Amino acid sequence: MTSLSSTTSNISTPSRSIRIGSRKSQLALIQTYWVQQELQKHFPHICFEVQTMATQGDKILDVALAKIGDKGLFTKELELAMLNQEIDFAVHSLKDLPTRLPEGLVLATVTERENPADALVVHEKHKDKQIDTLPEGAVIGTSSLRRLAQLRHQFPHFTFKDVRGNLNTRMAKLDAGEYDALILAVAGLQRLGMSDRIHQVLPIEVSLYAVGQGALGIECRADDIEVLSLLKAIEHVPTRDRVLAERAFLRELEGGCQVPIGVHTQLNANTLALTGLVASVDGKRLIKDSVIGAVNNAEQLGIQLAQSLREQGAQEILEEIFQTVHRG
Incomplete structure:
Protein backbone atom coordinates (compact mmCIF):
# COMPACT_ATOMS: atom_id res chain seq x y z
CA MET A 1 0.00 0.00 0.00
CA GLU A 112 -5.21 3.58 -1.58
CA ARG A 113 -7.14 0.54 -2.70
CA GLU A 114 -5.59 -2.86 -3.25
CA ASN A 115 -7.09 -5.06 -5.99
CA PRO A 116 -10.81 -5.15 -5.00
CA ALA A 117 -11.62 -8.35 -6.91
CA ASP A 118 -12.66 -11.72 -5.52
CA ALA A 119 -10.30 -14.70 -5.74
CA LEU A 120 -10.82 -18.41 -6.29
CA VAL A 121 -8.73 -20.55 -3.91
CA VAL A 122 -8.84 -24.27 -4.67
CA HIS A 123 -8.06 -27.59 -3.03
CA GLU A 124 -4.90 -29.18 -4.40
CA LYS A 125 -6.91 -31.73 -6.43
CA HIS A 126 -8.42 -28.91 -8.52
CA LYS A 127 -5.22 -27.02 -9.30
CA ASP A 128 -5.75 -27.62 -13.03
CA LYS A 129 -9.27 -26.08 -12.91
CA GLN A 130 -10.73 -22.60 -13.18
CA ILE A 131 -14.08 -21.44 -11.76
CA ASP A 132 -15.90 -22.49 -14.93
CA THR A 133 -14.29 -25.95 -15.16
CA LEU A 134 -14.82 -27.14 -11.57
CA PRO A 135 -16.94 -30.33 -11.56
CA GLU A 136 -20.69 -30.41 -11.01
CA GLY A 137 -21.52 -30.48 -7.31
CA ALA A 138 -18.20 -28.88 -6.29
CA VAL A 139 -18.49 -27.52 -2.74
CA ILE A 140 -17.73 -23.79 -2.73
CA GLY A 141 -17.19 -22.01 0.58
CA THR A 142 -18.24 -18.40 1.11
CA SER A 143 -19.76 -16.35 3.94
CA SER A 144 -20.90 -13.58 1.58
CA LEU A 145 -24.44 -13.37 0.19
CA ARG A 146 -23.09 -11.13 -2.58
CA ARG A 147 -20.67 -13.81 -3.78
CA LEU A 148 -23.22 -16.57 -3.22
CA ALA A 149 -25.93 -14.91 -5.32
CA GLN A 150 -23.64 -14.09 -8.25
CA LEU A 151 -22.04 -17.54 -8.31
CA ARG A 152 -25.41 -19.28 -8.09
CA HIS A 153 -26.52 -17.18 -11.05
CA GLN A 154 -23.49 -18.24 -13.12
CA PHE A 155 -22.92 -21.76 -11.76
CA PRO A 156 -26.18 -23.28 -10.45
CA HIS A 157 -24.57 -26.75 -10.58
CA PHE A 158 -22.21 -26.00 -7.65
CA THR A 159 -22.95 -26.73 -3.98
CA PHE A 160 -22.46 -23.73 -1.68
CA LYS A 161 -21.53 -23.98 1.98
CA ASP A 162 -21.01 -21.24 4.57
CA VAL A 163 -17.49 -20.80 5.93
CA ARG A 164 -16.48 -18.64 8.93
CA GLY A 165 -13.34 -18.07 10.99
CA ASN A 166 -10.08 -16.31 10.24
CA LEU A 167 -8.25 -16.93 6.99
CA ASN A 168 -5.93 -19.60 8.40
CA THR A 169 -8.96 -21.52 9.75
CA ARG A 170 -10.73 -21.33 6.40
CA MET A 171 -7.62 -22.47 4.53
CA ALA A 172 -7.22 -25.42 6.91
CA LYS A 173 -10.82 -26.49 6.23
CA LEU A 174 -10.22 -26.22 2.48
CA ASP A 175 -6.96 -28.18 2.61
CA ALA A 176 -8.62 -30.86 4.79
CA GLY A 177 -11.14 -31.45 2.01
CA GLU A 178 -14.25 -29.88 3.56
CA TYR A 179 -14.49 -27.65 0.49
CA ASP A 180 -13.38 -27.91 -3.11
CA ALA A 181 -12.78 -24.17 -3.31
CA LEU A 182 -13.20 -20.91 -1.39
CA ILE A 183 -14.06 -17.45 -2.67
CA LEU A 184 -12.05 -14.79 -0.80
CA ALA A 185 -10.93 -11.19 -1.31
CA VAL A 186 -7.74 -10.76 -3.32
CA ALA A 187 -6.73 -7.83 -1.08
CA GLY A 188 -7.00 -9.82 2.15
CA LEU A 189 -4.90 -12.66 0.76
CA GLN A 190 -2.26 -10.21 -0.46
CA ARG A 191 -2.07 -8.35 2.86
CA LEU A 192 -1.68 -11.63 4.75
CA GLY A 193 1.16 -12.76 2.49
CA MET A 194 -0.95 -15.49 0.89
CA SER A 195 -0.83 -14.29 -2.72
CA ASP A 196 0.44 -17.73 -3.73
CA ARG A 197 -2.99 -19.18 -2.80
CA ILE A 198 -4.79 -16.98 -5.35
CA HIS A 199 -5.62 -19.56 -8.02
CA GLN A 200 -7.77 -17.25 -10.16
CA VAL A 201 -8.80 -13.61 -9.89
CA LEU A 202 -12.49 -13.66 -10.76
CA PRO A 203 -13.42 -11.34 -13.62
CA ILE A 204 -16.14 -8.77 -12.97
CA GLU A 205 -18.37 -10.67 -15.41
CA VAL A 206 -18.46 -13.43 -12.78
CA SER A 207 -18.36 -11.43 -9.54
CA LEU A 208 -18.74 -7.73 -8.91
CA TYR A 209 -16.99 -6.84 -5.66
CA ALA A 210 -18.28 -5.46 -2.37
CA VAL A 211 -18.67 -1.72 -1.82
CA GLY A 212 -15.32 -0.44 -0.55
CA GLN A 213 -13.57 -3.81 -0.93
CA GLY A 214 -9.77 -3.52 -0.97
CA HIS A 236 -5.78 8.53 -1.60
CA VAL A 237 -8.10 10.82 -3.53
CA PRO A 238 -8.83 8.55 -6.55
CA THR A 239 -9.84 5.72 -4.20
CA ARG A 240 -11.95 8.11 -2.12
CA ASP A 241 -13.83 9.26 -5.23
CA ARG A 242 -14.55 5.67 -6.28
CA VAL A 243 -15.78 4.53 -2.88
CA LEU A 244 -17.90 7.65 -2.33
CA ALA A 245 -19.88 6.64 -5.42
CA GLU A 246 -20.09 3.02 -4.26
CA ARG A 247 -21.17 3.92 -0.71
CA ALA A 248 -23.79 6.38 -1.99
CA PHE A 249 -25.18 3.59 -4.21
CA LEU A 250 -25.38 1.19 -1.25
CA ARG A 251 -26.80 3.82 1.11
CA GLU A 252 -29.53 4.79 -1.36
CA LEU A 253 -30.56 1.13 -1.67
CA GLU A 254 -30.48 0.85 2.15
CA GLY A 255 -28.48 -2.34 1.91
CA GLY A 256 -26.07 -3.47 4.61
CA CYS A 257 -22.80 -5.24 3.88
CA GLN A 258 -24.54 -8.65 4.03
CA VAL A 259 -26.88 -8.27 1.07
CA PRO A 260 -26.26 -9.34 -2.56
CA ILE A 261 -25.14 -5.93 -3.84
CA GLY A 262 -22.01 -5.71 -5.98
CA VAL A 263 -20.15 -2.86 -7.66
CA HIS A 264 -17.36 -2.01 -10.06
CA THR A 265 -15.88 1.47 -10.45
CA GLN A 266 -13.38 2.81 -12.94
CA LEU A 267 -11.71 6.22 -13.13
CA ASN A 268 -10.56 7.73 -16.41
CA ALA A 269 -9.17 11.24 -15.98
CA ASN A 270 -12.11 13.22 -14.59
CA THR A 271 -14.74 10.63 -15.51
CA LEU A 272 -16.11 7.94 -13.20
CA ALA A 273 -17.91 4.82 -14.43
CA LEU A 274 -19.97 2.89 -11.88
CA THR A 275 -21.59 -0.51 -12.39
CA GLY A 276 -23.86 -2.01 -9.75
CA LEU A 277 -26.03 -5.06 -9.28
CA VAL A 278 -28.66 -6.45 -6.94
CA ALA A 279 -29.33 -10.19 -7.00
CA SER A 280 -31.68 -12.60 -5.29
CA VAL A 281 -29.92 -15.04 -2.96
CA ASP A 282 -30.92 -18.00 -5.13
CA GLY A 283 -29.21 -16.28 -8.08
CA LYS A 284 -32.28 -16.54 -10.31
CA ARG A 285 -32.84 -12.79 -10.54
CA LEU A 286 -29.98 -10.38 -11.15
CA ILE A 287 -30.39 -6.70 -12.04
CA LYS A 288 -27.31 -4.86 -13.29
CA ASP A 289 -26.79 -1.39 -14.75
CA SER A 290 -24.10 1.27 -15.20
CA VAL A 291 -23.76 5.05 -15.11
CA ILE A 292 -20.94 7.37 -16.11
CA GLY A 293 -20.29 10.99 -15.21
CA ALA A 294 -17.97 13.59 -13.71
CA VAL A 295 -15.82 12.38 -10.83
CA ASN A 296 -16.69 15.47 -8.78
CA ASN A 297 -20.28 14.24 -8.89
CA ALA A 298 -19.40 10.78 -7.50
CA GLU A 299 -22.08 10.51 -4.81
CA GLN A 300 -24.83 11.69 -7.12
CA LEU A 301 -23.79 9.02 -9.62
CA GLY A 302 -24.21 6.39 -6.91
CA ILE A 303 -27.67 7.68 -6.07
CA GLN A 304 -28.63 7.80 -9.76
CA LEU A 305 -27.58 4.17 -10.28
CA ALA A 306 -29.47 3.01 -7.17
CA GLN A 307 -32.63 4.71 -8.40
CA SER A 308 -32.22 3.11 -11.82
CA LEU A 309 -31.91 -0.38 -10.30
CA ARG A 310 -34.83 0.25 -7.99
CA GLU A 311 -37.00 1.15 -10.99
CA GLN A 312 -35.96 -2.17 -12.56
CA GLY A 313 -37.10 -4.21 -9.54
CA ALA A 314 -34.15 -4.15 -7.12
CA GLN A 315 -36.23 -2.94 -4.17
CA GLU A 316 -38.53 -5.93 -4.39
CA ILE A 317 -35.53 -8.30 -4.31
CA LEU A 318 -33.99 -6.54 -1.29
CA GLU A 319 -37.25 -6.58 0.66
CA GLU A 320 -37.62 -10.32 0.05
CA ILE A 321 -34.06 -10.90 1.27
CA PHE A 322 -34.57 -8.91 4.48
CA GLN A 323 -37.79 -10.79 5.24
CA THR A 324 -36.14 -14.18 4.60
CA VAL A 325 -33.02 -13.39 6.65
CA HIS A 326 -34.95 -12.02 9.62
CA ARG A 327 -37.34 -14.99 9.59
CA GLY A 328 -34.38 -17.36 9.44
Whole structure:
Protein backbone atom coordinates (compact mmCIF):
# COMPACT_ATOMS: atom_id res chain seq x y z
CA MET A 1 0.00 0.00 0.00
CA THR A 2 1.26 3.47 -0.82
CA SER A 3 0.20 6.91 0.25
CA LEU A 4 -0.03 10.29 -1.34
CA SER A 5 2.65 12.79 -0.44
CA SER A 6 1.43 15.48 1.90
CA THR A 7 2.45 18.84 3.22
CA THR A 8 2.35 18.56 6.97
CA SER A 9 4.21 21.61 8.23
CA ASN A 10 0.99 23.45 9.07
CA ILE A 11 -0.13 20.78 11.57
CA SER A 12 0.78 21.50 15.16
CA THR A 13 2.20 18.93 17.54
CA PRO A 14 -0.71 17.34 19.41
CA SER A 15 -0.86 17.56 23.17
CA ARG A 16 -1.62 13.82 23.54
CA SER A 17 -0.73 10.41 22.20
CA ILE A 18 -2.98 9.40 19.32
CA ARG A 19 -4.78 6.14 20.10
CA ILE A 20 -5.68 3.89 17.16
CA GLY A 21 -8.47 1.34 17.57
CA SER A 22 -8.38 -2.02 15.81
CA ARG A 23 -10.05 -5.41 15.81
CA LYS A 24 -7.82 -8.23 17.09
CA SER A 25 -7.84 -10.34 13.93
CA GLN A 26 -4.57 -10.89 12.11
CA LEU A 27 -5.73 -9.04 9.00
CA ALA A 28 -7.12 -6.11 11.02
CA LEU A 29 -3.81 -5.74 12.87
CA ILE A 30 -1.76 -5.87 9.67
CA GLN A 31 -3.93 -3.09 8.24
CA THR A 32 -3.83 -1.03 11.44
CA TYR A 33 -0.05 -1.31 11.86
CA TRP A 34 0.35 -0.23 8.24
CA VAL A 35 -1.69 2.91 8.97
CA GLN A 36 0.34 3.49 12.13
CA GLN A 37 3.62 3.22 10.19
CA GLU A 38 2.44 5.53 7.39
CA LEU A 39 1.37 8.19 9.90
CA GLN A 40 4.64 7.79 11.79
CA LYS A 41 6.55 8.53 8.57
CA HIS A 42 4.64 11.79 8.14
CA PHE A 43 4.70 12.75 11.82
CA PRO A 44 7.80 11.24 13.49
CA HIS A 45 7.35 13.54 16.53
CA ILE A 46 3.90 12.10 17.38
CA CYS A 47 3.20 8.92 19.33
CA PHE A 48 0.62 6.66 17.66
CA GLU A 49 -0.41 3.71 19.83
CA VAL A 50 -2.64 0.76 18.86
CA GLN A 51 -5.42 -0.51 21.11
CA THR A 52 -7.29 -3.71 20.17
CA MET A 53 -10.74 -5.04 20.95
CA ALA A 54 -13.02 -7.86 19.81
CA THR A 55 -16.21 -6.98 17.93
CA GLN A 56 -19.47 -8.93 17.76
CA GLY A 57 -18.48 -10.28 14.34
CA ASP A 58 -15.25 -11.65 15.83
CA LYS A 59 -17.00 -13.38 18.71
CA ILE A 60 -19.83 -15.16 16.86
CA LEU A 61 -18.23 -17.65 14.50
CA ASP A 62 -20.85 -20.40 14.33
CA VAL A 63 -23.67 -18.39 12.71
CA ALA A 64 -23.88 -17.09 9.14
CA LEU A 65 -23.09 -13.37 9.03
CA ALA A 66 -26.39 -12.53 7.36
CA LYS A 67 -28.36 -14.02 10.25
CA ILE A 68 -26.60 -12.09 13.03
CA GLY A 69 -27.71 -8.63 11.91
CA ASP A 70 -25.04 -6.91 9.93
CA LYS A 71 -25.26 -3.24 10.90
CA GLY A 72 -21.94 -2.46 12.54
CA LEU A 73 -21.09 -6.12 13.04
CA PHE A 74 -17.35 -5.43 12.93
CA THR A 75 -17.41 -1.76 13.94
CA LYS A 76 -19.82 -1.02 16.80
CA GLU A 77 -17.43 -1.64 19.70
CA LEU A 78 -14.77 0.54 18.06
CA GLU A 79 -17.30 3.31 17.47
CA LEU A 80 -18.42 3.27 21.12
CA ALA A 81 -14.78 3.53 22.19
CA MET A 82 -14.34 6.61 19.98
CA LEU A 83 -17.48 8.27 21.30
CA ASN A 84 -16.33 7.52 24.86
CA GLN A 85 -12.91 9.14 24.13
CA GLU A 86 -11.11 5.83 24.74
CA ILE A 87 -9.55 5.82 21.26
CA ASP A 88 -9.08 8.63 18.72
CA PHE A 89 -9.73 6.83 15.46
CA ALA A 90 -10.40 3.34 14.14
CA VAL A 91 -9.09 1.49 11.09
CA HIS A 92 -11.65 -0.61 9.22
CA SER A 93 -11.79 -2.72 6.11
CA LEU A 94 -14.02 -0.23 4.33
CA LYS A 95 -16.39 -2.96 3.12
CA ASP A 96 -17.29 -3.62 6.80
CA LEU A 97 -18.11 0.02 7.60
CA PRO A 98 -21.85 0.83 7.40
CA THR A 99 -22.79 3.67 5.07
CA ARG A 100 -24.66 5.46 7.85
CA LEU A 101 -22.34 6.29 10.77
CA PRO A 102 -23.33 7.13 14.35
CA GLU A 103 -23.88 10.82 15.09
CA GLY A 104 -20.57 12.45 15.96
CA LEU A 105 -18.42 10.13 13.81
CA VAL A 106 -17.20 10.57 10.22
CA LEU A 107 -15.30 8.67 7.55
CA ALA A 108 -12.16 10.77 7.78
CA THR A 109 -9.85 9.15 5.26
CA VAL A 110 -9.74 6.40 2.65
CA THR A 111 -6.39 4.80 1.81
CA GLU A 112 -5.21 3.58 -1.58
CA ARG A 113 -7.14 0.54 -2.70
CA GLU A 114 -5.59 -2.86 -3.25
CA ASN A 115 -7.09 -5.06 -5.99
CA PRO A 116 -10.81 -5.15 -5.00
CA ALA A 117 -11.62 -8.35 -6.91
CA ASP A 118 -12.66 -11.72 -5.52
CA ALA A 119 -10.30 -14.70 -5.74
CA LEU A 120 -10.82 -18.41 -6.29
CA VAL A 121 -8.73 -20.55 -3.91
CA VAL A 122 -8.84 -24.27 -4.67
CA HIS A 123 -8.06 -27.59 -3.03
CA GLU A 124 -4.90 -29.18 -4.40
CA LYS A 125 -6.91 -31.73 -6.43
CA HIS A 126 -8.42 -28.91 -8.52
CA LYS A 127 -5.22 -27.02 -9.30
CA ASP A 128 -5.75 -27.62 -13.03
CA LYS A 129 -9.27 -26.08 -12.91
CA GLN A 130 -10.73 -22.60 -13.18
CA ILE A 131 -14.08 -21.44 -11.76
CA ASP A 132 -15.90 -22.49 -14.93
CA THR A 133 -14.29 -25.95 -15.16
CA LEU A 134 -14.82 -27.14 -11.57
CA PRO A 135 -16.94 -30.33 -11.56
CA GLU A 136 -20.69 -30.41 -11.01
CA GLY A 137 -21.52 -30.48 -7.31
CA ALA A 138 -18.20 -28.88 -6.29
CA VAL A 139 -18.49 -27.52 -2.74
CA ILE A 140 -17.73 -23.79 -2.73
CA GLY A 141 -17.19 -22.01 0.58
CA THR A 142 -18.24 -18.40 1.11
CA SER A 143 -19.76 -16.35 3.94
CA SER A 144 -20.90 -13.58 1.58
CA LEU A 145 -24.44 -13.37 0.19
CA ARG A 146 -23.09 -11.13 -2.58
CA ARG A 147 -20.67 -13.81 -3.78
CA LEU A 148 -23.22 -16.57 -3.22
CA ALA A 149 -25.93 -14.91 -5.32
CA GLN A 150 -23.64 -14.09 -8.25
CA LEU A 151 -22.04 -17.54 -8.31
CA ARG A 152 -25.41 -19.28 -8.09
CA HIS A 153 -26.52 -17.18 -11.05
CA GLN A 154 -23.49 -18.24 -13.12
CA PHE A 155 -22.92 -21.76 -11.76
CA PRO A 156 -26.18 -23.28 -10.45
CA HIS A 157 -24.57 -26.75 -10.58
CA PHE A 158 -22.21 -26.00 -7.65
CA THR A 159 -22.95 -26.73 -3.98
CA PHE A 160 -22.46 -23.73 -1.68
CA LYS A 161 -21.53 -23.98 1.98
CA ASP A 162 -21.01 -21.24 4.57
CA VAL A 163 -17.49 -20.80 5.93
CA ARG A 164 -16.48 -18.64 8.93
CA GLY A 165 -13.34 -18.07 10.99
CA ASN A 166 -10.08 -16.31 10.24
CA LEU A 167 -8.25 -16.93 6.99
CA ASN A 168 -5.93 -19.60 8.40
CA THR A 169 -8.96 -21.52 9.75
CA ARG A 170 -10.73 -21.33 6.40
CA MET A 171 -7.62 -22.47 4.53
CA ALA A 172 -7.22 -25.42 6.91
CA LYS A 173 -10.82 -26.49 6.23
CA LEU A 174 -10.22 -26.22 2.48
CA ASP A 175 -6.96 -28.18 2.61
CA ALA A 176 -8.62 -30.86 4.79
CA GLY A 177 -11.14 -31.45 2.01
CA GLU A 178 -14.25 -29.88 3.56
CA TYR A 179 -14.49 -27.65 0.49
CA ASP A 180 -13.38 -27.91 -3.11
CA ALA A 181 -12.78 -24.17 -3.31
CA LEU A 182 -13.20 -20.91 -1.39
CA ILE A 183 -14.06 -17.45 -2.67
CA LEU A 184 -12.05 -14.79 -0.80
CA ALA A 185 -10.93 -11.19 -1.31
CA VAL A 186 -7.74 -10.76 -3.32
CA ALA A 187 -6.73 -7.83 -1.08
CA GLY A 188 -7.00 -9.82 2.15
CA LEU A 189 -4.90 -12.66 0.76
CA GLN A 190 -2.26 -10.21 -0.46
CA ARG A 191 -2.07 -8.35 2.86
CA LEU A 192 -1.68 -11.63 4.75
CA GLY A 193 1.16 -12.76 2.49
CA MET A 194 -0.95 -15.49 0.89
CA SER A 195 -0.83 -14.29 -2.72
CA ASP A 196 0.44 -17.73 -3.73
CA ARG A 197 -2.99 -19.18 -2.80
CA ILE A 198 -4.79 -16.98 -5.35
CA HIS A 199 -5.62 -19.56 -8.02
CA GLN A 200 -7.77 -17.25 -10.16
CA VAL A 201 -8.80 -13.61 -9.89
CA LEU A 202 -12.49 -13.66 -10.76
CA PRO A 203 -13.42 -11.34 -13.62
CA ILE A 204 -16.14 -8.77 -12.97
CA GLU A 205 -18.37 -10.67 -15.41
CA VAL A 206 -18.46 -13.43 -12.78
CA SER A 207 -18.36 -11.43 -9.54
CA LEU A 208 -18.74 -7.73 -8.91
CA TYR A 209 -16.99 -6.84 -5.66
CA ALA A 210 -18.28 -5.46 -2.37
CA VAL A 211 -18.67 -1.72 -1.82
CA GLY A 212 -15.32 -0.44 -0.55
CA GLN A 213 -13.57 -3.81 -0.93
CA GLY A 214 -9.77 -3.52 -0.97
CA ALA A 215 -9.67 -0.08 0.69
CA LEU A 216 -9.22 0.91 4.32
CA GLY A 217 -11.59 3.42 5.89
CA ILE A 218 -10.48 5.45 8.89
CA GLU A 219 -13.27 6.68 11.15
CA CYS A 220 -12.91 9.37 13.82
CA ARG A 221 -14.86 11.92 15.83
CA ALA A 222 -16.29 14.67 13.63
CA ASP A 223 -15.12 17.43 15.97
CA ASP A 224 -11.52 16.23 16.37
CA ILE A 225 -9.91 18.73 13.99
CA GLU A 226 -6.41 17.72 15.04
CA VAL A 227 -6.84 14.05 14.14
CA LEU A 228 -8.81 14.85 10.98
CA SER A 229 -5.87 16.98 9.79
CA LEU A 230 -3.34 14.23 10.52
CA LEU A 231 -5.35 11.58 8.69
CA LYS A 232 -5.53 13.60 5.47
CA ALA A 233 -1.81 12.87 5.03
CA ILE A 234 -2.57 9.26 3.99
CA GLU A 235 -5.74 9.82 1.98
CA HIS A 236 -5.78 8.53 -1.60
CA VAL A 237 -8.10 10.82 -3.53
CA PRO A 238 -8.83 8.55 -6.55
CA THR A 239 -9.84 5.72 -4.20
CA ARG A 240 -11.95 8.11 -2.12
CA ASP A 241 -13.83 9.26 -5.23
CA ARG A 242 -14.55 5.67 -6.28
CA VAL A 243 -15.78 4.53 -2.88
CA LEU A 244 -17.90 7.65 -2.33
CA ALA A 245 -19.88 6.64 -5.42
CA GLU A 246 -20.09 3.02 -4.26
CA ARG A 247 -21.17 3.92 -0.71
CA ALA A 248 -23.79 6.38 -1.99
CA PHE A 249 -25.18 3.59 -4.21
CA LEU A 250 -25.38 1.19 -1.25
CA ARG A 251 -26.80 3.82 1.11
CA GLU A 252 -29.53 4.79 -1.36
CA LEU A 253 -30.56 1.13 -1.67
CA GLU A 254 -30.48 0.85 2.15
CA GLY A 255 -28.48 -2.34 1.91
CA GLY A 256 -26.07 -3.47 4.61
CA CYS A 257 -22.80 -5.24 3.88
CA GLN A 258 -24.54 -8.65 4.03
CA VAL A 259 -26.88 -8.27 1.07
CA PRO A 260 -26.26 -9.34 -2.56
CA ILE A 261 -25.14 -5.93 -3.84
CA GLY A 262 -22.01 -5.71 -5.98
CA VAL A 263 -20.15 -2.86 -7.66
CA HIS A 264 -17.36 -2.01 -10.06
CA THR A 265 -15.88 1.47 -10.45
CA GLN A 266 -13.38 2.81 -12.94
CA LEU A 267 -11.71 6.22 -13.13
CA ASN A 268 -10.56 7.73 -16.41
CA ALA A 269 -9.17 11.24 -15.98
CA ASN A 270 -12.11 13.22 -14.59
CA THR A 271 -14.74 10.63 -15.51
CA LEU A 272 -16.11 7.94 -13.20
CA ALA A 273 -17.91 4.82 -14.43
CA LEU A 274 -19.97 2.89 -11.88
CA THR A 275 -21.59 -0.51 -12.39
CA GLY A 276 -23.86 -2.01 -9.75
CA LEU A 277 -26.03 -5.06 -9.28
CA VAL A 278 -28.66 -6.45 -6.94
CA ALA A 279 -29.33 -10.19 -7.00
CA SER A 280 -31.68 -12.60 -5.29
CA VAL A 281 -29.92 -15.04 -2.96
CA ASP A 282 -30.92 -18.00 -5.13
CA GLY A 283 -29.21 -16.28 -8.08
CA LYS A 284 -32.28 -16.54 -10.31
CA ARG A 285 -32.84 -12.79 -10.54
CA LEU A 286 -29.98 -10.38 -11.15
CA ILE A 287 -30.39 -6.70 -12.04
CA LYS A 288 -27.31 -4.86 -13.29
CA ASP A 289 -26.79 -1.39 -14.75
CA SER A 290 -24.10 1.27 -15.20
CA VAL A 291 -23.76 5.05 -15.11
CA ILE A 292 -20.94 7.37 -16.11
CA GLY A 293 -20.29 10.99 -15.21
CA ALA A 294 -17.97 13.59 -13.71
CA VAL A 295 -15.82 12.38 -10.83
CA ASN A 296 -16.69 15.47 -8.78
CA ASN A 297 -20.28 14.24 -8.89
CA ALA A 298 -19.40 10.78 -7.50
CA GLU A 299 -22.08 10.51 -4.81
CA GLN A 300 -24.83 11.69 -7.12
CA LEU A 301 -23.79 9.02 -9.62
CA GLY A 302 -24.21 6.39 -6.91
CA ILE A 303 -27.67 7.68 -6.07
CA GLN A 304 -28.63 7.80 -9.76
CA LEU A 305 -27.58 4.17 -10.28
CA ALA A 306 -29.47 3.01 -7.17
CA GLN A 307 -32.63 4.71 -8.40
CA SER A 308 -32.22 3.11 -11.82
CA LEU A 309 -31.91 -0.38 -10.30
CA ARG A 310 -34.83 0.25 -7.99
CA GLU A 311 -37.00 1.15 -10.99
CA GLN A 312 -35.96 -2.17 -12.56
CA GLY A 313 -37.10 -4.21 -9.54
CA ALA A 314 -34.15 -4.15 -7.12
CA GLN A 315 -36.23 -2.94 -4.17
CA GLU A 316 -38.53 -5.93 -4.39
CA ILE A 317 -35.53 -8.30 -4.31
CA LEU A 318 -33.99 -6.54 -1.29
CA GLU A 319 -37.25 -6.58 0.66
CA GLU A 320 -37.62 -10.32 0.05
CA ILE A 321 -34.06 -10.90 1.27
CA PHE A 322 -34.57 -8.91 4.48
CA GLN A 323 -37.79 -10.79 5.24
CA THR A 324 -36.14 -14.18 4.60
CA VAL A 325 -33.02 -13.39 6.65
CA HIS A 326 -34.95 -12.02 9.62
CA ARG A 327 -37.34 -14.99 9.59
CA GLY A 328 -34.38 -17.36 9.44
